[in-house]
Amino acid sequence: MILTIFSGLILALFCVPFGRQINKKLSNFLFLIPLSGFIYFLLQLPLILAGQTKTVRYEWVPTFGINLDFYLDGLSLLFSLLITGIGTLIFLYAAAYLKGKQYLSRFYGYLGLFMTAMLGLVSSNNIILLFVFWELTSISSFFLIGFDNENEEAQKSALTALTITGGGGLLLLGGVILMSNIAETYSIKAMVFSAEELKNHSWYGFILLSIFAGAFTKSAQFPFHFWLPNAMKAPTPVSAYLHSATMVKAGIYLLARFTPILGNTSLWNYSLMFVGGITMLYAAFHSLFRVDMKGILAYSTISALGILVFLLGIGTKDAYIAASVFILVHALYKATLFLVTGTVDYATGTRDIRALAGLRKVLLPVAIAGIIAALSSAGVPLFYGFIGKDLIYEATTHSFSLDSTFLTVAAILTNIFIGYSGLLVGIKPFTGKLSEEHSTVRLPGWKLWLPPFILAFCCIIFGCFPGRTSGLMSYVASAIAGKHFNLDLKLWHGVNTVFLLSMITLTGTAFIYFSRRVTNRELIILSTFNKLAPAYLVKKVTDGLLAFAKKFTNTMHNGYLRNYTMTIVLFMVGILSFKLLNGTPLTIDWYHLSPVSFYEVTVAILMLGAIFLSAITKSRLTALVALSVVGYAICILYVMYGAPDLAMTQFAIDTLTVVLFVLVLFKLPPFLNFTNTKIKLRDGLISSAFGGIIGWIALTVLNESVNKEVSPYYAENVYKLAKGKNVVNVILVDFRGFDTMFEIIVLAMASIGVYSLLKVKVKKSERE
Amino acid sequence: MELLLVIMIAILYASGIFMLLRRSMVRLLMGIILIGNGANLLIFLLGGITPGKPPVIAETKSVFTEAYADPVPQALILTAIVISFGIQSFAIVLLRQVYRLLESDDLDDLNTPLEEDI
Numbered sequence: 001m002i003l004t005i006f007s008g009l010i011l012a013l014f015c016v017p018f019g020r021q022i023n024k025k026l027s028n029f030l031f032l033i034p035l036s037g038f039i040y041f042l043l044q045l046p047l048i049l050a051g052q053t054k055t056v057r058y059e060w061v062p063t064f065g066i067n068l069d070f071y072l073d074g075l076s077l078l079f080s081l082l083i084t085g086i087g088t089l090i091f092l093y094a095a096a097y098l099k100g101k102q103y104l105s106r107f108y109g110y111l112g113l114f115m116t117a118m119l120g121l122v123s124s125n126n127i128i129l130l131f132v133f134w135e136l137t138s139i140s141s142f143f144l145i146g147f148d149n150e151n152e153e154a155q156k157s158a159l160t161a162l163t164i165t166g167g168g169g170l171l172l173l174g175g176v177i178l179m180s181n182i183a184e185t186y187s188i189k190a191m192v193f194s195a196e197e198l199k200n201h202s203w204y205g206f207i208l209l210s211i212f213a214g215a216f217t218k219s220a221q222f223p224f225h226f227w228l229p230n231a232m233k234a235p236t237p238v239s240a241y242l243h244s245a246t247m248v249k250a251g252i253y254l255l256a257r258f259t260p261i262l263g264n265t266s267l268w269n270y271s272l273m274f275v276g277g278i279t280m281l282y283a284a285f286h287s288l289f290r291v292d293m294k295g296i297l298a299y300s301t302i303s304a305l306g307i308l309v310f311l312l313g314i315g316t317k318d319a320y321i322a323a324s325v326f327i328l329v330h331a332l333y334k335a336t337l338f339l340v341t342g343t344v345d346y347a348t349g350t351r352d353i354r355a356l357a358g359l360r361k362v363l364l365p366v367a368i369a370g371i372i373a374a375l376s377s378a379g380v381p382l383f384y385g386f387i388g389k390d391l392i393y394e395a396t397t398h399s400f401s402l403d404s405t406f407l408t409v410a411a412i413l414t415n416i417f418i419g420y421s422g423l424l425v426g427i428k429p430f431t432g433k434l435s436e437e438h439s440t441v442r443l444p445g446w447k448l449w450l451p452p453f454i455l456a457f458c459c460i461i462f463g464c465f466p467g468r469t470s471g472l473m474s475y476v477a478s479a480i481a482g483k484h485f486n487l488d489l490k491l492w493h494g495v496n497t498v499f500l501l502s503m504i505t506l507t508g509t510a511f512i513y514f515s516r517r518v519t520n521r522e523l524i525i526l527s528t529f530n531k532l533a534p535a536y537l538v539k540k541v542t543d544g545l546l547a548f549a550k551k552f553t554n555t556m557h558n559g560y561l562r563n564y565t566m567t568i569v570l571f572m573v574g575i576l577s578f579k580l581l582n583g584t585p586l587t588i589d590w591y592h593l594s595p596v597s598f599y600e601v602t603v604a605i606l607m608l609g610a611i612f613l614s615a616i617t618k619s620r621l622t623a624l625v626a627l628s629v630v631g632y633a634i635c636i637l638y639v640m641y642g643a644p645d646l647a648m649t650q651f652a653i654d655t656l657t658v659v660l661f662v663l664v665l666f667k668l669p670p671f672l673n674f675t676n677t678k679i680k681l682r683d684g685l686i687s688s689a690f691g692g693i694i695g696w697i698a699l700t701v702l703n704e705s706v707n708k709e710v711s712p713y714y715a716e717n718v719y720k721l722a723k724g725k726n727v728v729n730v731i732l733v734d735f736r737g738f739d740t741m742f743e744i745i746v747l748a749m750a751s752i753g754v755y756s757l758l759k760v761k762v763k764k765s766e767r768e
Numbered sequence: 769m770e771l772l773l774v775i776m777i778a779i780l781y782a783s784g785i786f787m788l789l790r791r792s793m794v795r796l797l798m799g800i801i802l803i804g805n806g807a808n809l810l811i812f813l814l815g816g817i818t819p820g821k822p823p824v825i826a827e828t829k830s831v832f833t834e835a836y837a838d839p840v841p842q843a844l845i846l847t848a849i850v851i852s853f854g855i856q857s858f859a860i861v862l863l864r865q866v867y868r869l870l871e872s873d874d875l876d877d878l879n880t881p882l883e884e885d886i
Contacts, residue, residue: 614787644822656853657801657860661860694777714840
């Protein structure tokens with residue numbers, strides 16, 4: 001199972017060394033990978049139907065409780081089958097659709113990665129693992145949407161998608177961690193037992209908010225829906241894959257998966273119903289005003305996702321069944337319609353619905369697929385969509401909460417619009433009179449029409465024999481509800497309310513389809529409302545943020561080292577003086593201070609004079625000499641206070657530094673006086689403040705009593721253990737010998753650097 | 769004596785920072801050296817100062833019999849001095865190379881001009 005899940009990842013790795021072969025011929029055979037996955041999952045079907053589940057466990061980071069912990073039940077299996085099944089067709093389709101593209105191998109790499117991410121997402125039992133895969137889908141879909149990487153629009157929409165889904169993912173992480181902290185487990189299966197505890201916890205609202213943020217952004221719910229229509233810039237196979245069965249359904253999967261854990265509270269149900277309801281109506285209404293085939297499909301997809309969220313929100317047994325079936329229904333017809341769109345686009349070069357007509361004469365197999373899918377989406381009897389819609393009405397009319405009439409009306413309206421958009425995309429381009437322009441269109445190769453044809457075929461098969469799917473669907477719905485129930489899907493329920501509602505929907509759909517034509521005037525009027533759309537507001541905010549960031553960076557990061565230093569120093573002075581002022585007041589213990597002798601005062605005066613001289617002199621040589629005087633003065637201090645080794649080292653180093661400096665110095669230009677007195681005064685103030693703070697800290701520390709444990713240890717053992725009498729030397733070469741060795745290495749590296757820098761000759765051409 | 773040392777450290781730091789804020793690269797380097805000296809003295813002071821008693825055991829003894837200066841800060845400072853020499857020497861040579869390339873001691877000449885300015 002792990003191998004199946006990670007096959008896509010392996011494919012992605014495989015694409016690196018074998019990209020050239022994939023670009024040529026190999027791409028035609030890559031569909032075998034998802035196909036084998038599909039077969040594998042199909043073989044698991046009897047297991048699930050027998051009421052069992054499958055778990056696979058592999059340790060990853062056991063110390064953190066994060067393991068490759070996979071779990072297959074009805075819900076996971078349905079999604080896995082969709083991902084691999086539709087994946088197979090997409091792999092096949094894309095080989096022809098994107099033939100000859102420069103980055104075909106890269107495309108397959110992303111696609112494989114995406115497949116792995118989706119499979120992992122729907123089968124992880126570990127909540128952290130789920131999150132990892134969740135993010136992986138965001139990232140791989142970013143690459144897929146932006147596949148046309150030279151197109152600026154594609155770049156932008158890929159970025160939008162990543163921002164929205166990534167932002168949601170971040171919140172999801174918070175929710176996920178909260179959940180696992182409360183339930184004290186990372187296992188999703190085990191969390192079900194803590195469901196009551198989670199629901200009664202005071203953080204429950206926040207958890208819901210985070211989970212919803214993740215699910216709604218991913219599944220393009222209002223007001224985060226706008227990334228999805230933008231993402232239509234992706235190549236059509238990508239849209240078909242991402243937006244029919246996988247990526248956008250991930251949010252639905254998440255909600256379904258967490259329903260037994262967090263669901264069935266009024267907060268959960270009402271927020272889902274509310275958001276889902278708004279989304280489905282808003283998007284369905286929007287699809288009326290689109291002329292681009294993919295645009296229409298995008299909005300009807302959002303609308304369908306809205307229905308799914310809405311159904312999960314209703315939260316009755318009927319609703320769960322309806323949601324389960326509708327996932328499959330929608331995946332089948334929507335993938336078909338996308339692929340049909342892709343083929344039409346490939347053959348004619350346009351997706352404008354107003355320009356396309358009568359294509360059945362030239363693209364017959366495509367037309368058949370399109371028409372079947374359209375009828376399925378409209379919910380005509382004998383097509384799988386009919387079953388799906390029936391169940392939706394079943395759910396809305398039998399819901400306990402809210403006014404069931406209200407819910408039913410909303411569902412009918414949405415279904416009418418979805419049906420309309422299905423008909424528009426699936427039938428409109430193929431009926432009517434073929435235009436002159438398109439009369440020479442030839443049917444492209446079988447890879448471009450067989451995949452949608454197969455999917456459309458499924459719509460009919462499942463539609464005629466819905467009982468075949470009832471087994472799996474009952475386990476899907478059981479997984480969502482968290483308890484088992486049986487289910488029998490039938491084609492014919494007899495004439496009842498639900499059937500009447502279906503007929504109303506069909507009539508409505510047909511009426512709109514035949515009466516409605518999008519006019520340019522409407523498009524213009526509609527565009528004036530763009531300023532109210534969430535997409536517009538988000539763009540404003542991002543632009544503002546970017547402008548702010550640029551300004552901020554230019555101010556802070558202005559390219560002058562001294563300004564950075566000044567900022568750091570000022571900040572330190574501020575924060576340290578704040579702390580010191582609020583701390584214990586400074587007292588000086590005069591009694592404990594050691595006496596000052598004449599020699600020390602002389603040294604101090606010498607040093608201070610030298611420092612002053614080095615700071616103000618205009619001659620570089622003078623400054624250098626003054627600097628060495630400072631060093632030698634410190635040297636004398638070391639001698640006075642019992643540190644002969646330090647004195648020796650300081651003396652040697654100081655001399656060496658001066659020699660090196662002089663070597664370099666005679667090549668340099670004279671000191672330039674860049675700054676005026678005012679700036680010097682300011683810098684003087686800042687540096688004095690800093691010096692003052694350091695002095696203050698030193699005095700404060702001097703007041704603290706010192707607890708010395710290390711020094712006596714060394715002093716006692718220096719002869720006993722190391723047979724040496726000079727403690728400092730023994731510490732360096734024996735007790736801390738390794739430190740000294742690394743120090744020597746550092747020095748060696750520095751000297752290599754110095755030597756090579758001295759050897760480098762600057763070429764004439766490199767000057768400026 | 770401690771007070772005198774504190775004043776010296778404060779002035780070493782202050783002058784170091786002052787040099788750091790200059791535009792000349794040589795001054796910058798001198799600032800770093802001054803701050804390094806200040807830091808060494810600071811460690812030395814905070815370890816506790818004991819005049820005239822180096823931490824060396826007398827020839828004839830095997831343990832300390834009288835007070836001695838704390839050896840640990842000394843060992844630390846010794847390391848610090850040596851390492852700072854490594855940095856200084858490298859910086860000095862780097863300075864020479866920069867000057868060869870740009871014929872300038874001005875830090876601002878090292879800046880890459882902003883895109884907008886071109």
